[in-house]
Amino acid sequence: MKTLEQWFEEYAVSHQNPKNKVIHYICVPAIYFSVVGLLMSIPSAIIADTLQLQAPIIENWAFVVLLFVLVFYIRLSVAMAFKIAILSAICLVANYYIGQLVPLWLFSIGVFVIAWIGQFYGHNIEGKKPSFLKDLQFLMIGPAWVVENLFSKK
Template sequence: MRTLEQWFEEYAVSHQNPKNKAIHYICVPAIYFSIVGLLMSIPSGIIANTLQLNVPIIENWAVVVLLFVLVFYVRLSIAMAFKIAIFSAICLIINYYIAQVAPLWIVSIAIFAVAWIGQFYGHNIEGKKPSFLKDIQFLMIGPAWVLDNLFSRK
């Protein structure tokens, strides 16, 4: 199994151009955020009825999926899993409030589409294919790489 640093080194190969990196710093978190919003948009009756939950922010598919996402990160780094957990909680909270004023699924699809257009534009500038075309796990490495680059003390 590769270490988090090995994943980052391989991911960084196709993210050298400063413009592409800047685009990724915006678009990768936006994609993550929009996926959380899309998951929150799925009716959650099964979860609520099965687990008998009455806490609106917890009784949705996003929380269930994010628990599995955190398992992926824990296997790589406890510290990174903690950072992803904080970012995930922020995404859940903001999406919860967006859902109070607008159809969350529409907002999420719009953010998702614009962010992916940005990603592909960034890779066009870079002149290299997105890493996830080589290994789908890079879709999970991207958010960690962005957090590491934005908030590390390097």
């Protein structure tokens, strides 16, 4: 199994251009955010009936999926899992409130499409294919790479 550092080194190969990096710093969190919103939009009566917590922020499919996402990150780095947990909590809360104002699924689809257009534009600038075309696990490495690059003291 690769270490987080090995994943980052391999991911960085196709993310050298400064413009592509900036695009990724915006679009990767936007995609993560929109996926959380889409998952929150799936009817979750089964989860709500099972948990009976009266806490809509955690009684949804996004929360369930994010628990499994955290397992992926814990296997790589507990510190990174903690950072991603914070990002995930922010996404859950923000999406909850956005969903009170507009149809969350529609908003999330819009963000998702625009952010992916940005991603592919960034890779066009870079002149290299997106890493996830080589290995789908890079879809999970992208958010960690952004978090690490934006909030580390390097």
